Every structure is written in C-alpha cells, then in structure tokens.
Amino acid sequence: EAGVVQSPRYKIIEKKQPVAFWCNPISGHNTLYWYRQNLGQGPELLIRYENEEAVDDSQLPKDRFSAERLKGVDSTLKIQPAELGDSAVYLCASSLDGQGVETQYFGPGTRLLVL
C-alpha cells in the first residue's frame, strides 16, 4: 500500500514569493492534516479536512496561508506571500476517518527555505 505522498520534497524561494505544496493521502483515508514543523520542534497542526470540508483551521494563518481539498482526495497548501519565518518542514498526514482515534500516517514532508 502506498503511503502519503508529498511534493516537492524541497523548495527554496525568496521572500514575498508564492509557494504551493501538494499532498496525496493514503487511498481510502477521509481525513487529511497539514502540520508545520519548525526546526528542533514537534509538528503543529495547521488544518484538518474531513473529506472536502476544513473542520479545524484555527491554527492556519489565513492572511497568507490557504488550503484546498476540492475532491476530498489530494490537497494543496499555499503560502502567498512567503515570509522568512515560514521556513519549516510542512508535513501532510492522513487517517481513515474522523470518528475515532485513528492512527495518523505521515508523509515525508516538504522542507521550505525562504531567503
């Protein structure tokens, strides 16, 4: 079974530029998560989707961050414009559904460096 797929693996951009990350969850997983992991810290949840619906986006900086999961499968996280403080690893995770405490499976992440 294929795991969570993310692309790109690495991205270097200049500040004020836009950037987008893509995630394809494990087949059949209805719940999708985006986490941000700053250097030397644990991941922090940005947004959680149940199918197409964003059910928890309280930690998403909405002035510059946006996300979508139009068909309830893959998802895109966008930053526009990027700031120096956005340098981090962006992790995508998925789980079977949101009805119980399901194990979250993580992708390899996208390492973003903003210069």
Add this chain to the structure above:
Amino acid sequence: AQTVTQSQPEMSVQEAETVTLSCTYDTSENNYYLFWYKQPPSRQMILVIRQEAYKQQNATENRFSVNFQKAAKSFSLKISDSQLGDTAMYFCAFMNDQGAQKLVFGQGTRLTINP
C-alpha cells in the same frame, strides 16, 4: 490547553542497551490517548506505540514498551536491545477523545544508538 514536555533534548546509548525516553503532559481531561512517534533522518514520521488512558495495562510493541503513570501524567518510552536503526527523533504526542483529532507534540528527543 494540553501541553507535552520532553525534558531530554538528546540521548545517546550503545547498541543493545536499554534506553528510556521521558515525557510528561498536562491535561484536565480523564480520557485521552498518548503516542510515541519516531522520525528518522529521512523525516517520515512513524507511529511507534499508542496508549489509551482508560487502559491500565502498559502498551508493548516488540522491543518498545511504555510506562504510563496517569496520576503523575507521565508517559515514558523504553527501548530494549537498542539497534542502530532506532537512531531518530522521538516525539511524544497527546490527543483528547473529544473528536478534535488533533495531535499535540512535545519538542522531541534526539536518540543516537552508537555501534
């Protein structure tokens, strides 16, 4: 809000030794779930073990076991017969059972297994 604290930023042991990683958490809830995740240098976060707070028996997965002390809000991970492949960042994480599906991570412990 729940918090998770890992007081050991780094640990190093010899191969085949036993090592224990510490984790404490703060919550006012009675029912919740605790996890240990492993993040090797490749960055793919992998679930090592999970514990339901309502279960008194400590969880065990092969060489990995936990010491769950609910009253003390402590959740340590013991790795027996450590192997070189155990070298990784280890994150302790908390999730309530209120349906939020939100993992709250500690800062992580960098574990190095030396040959």
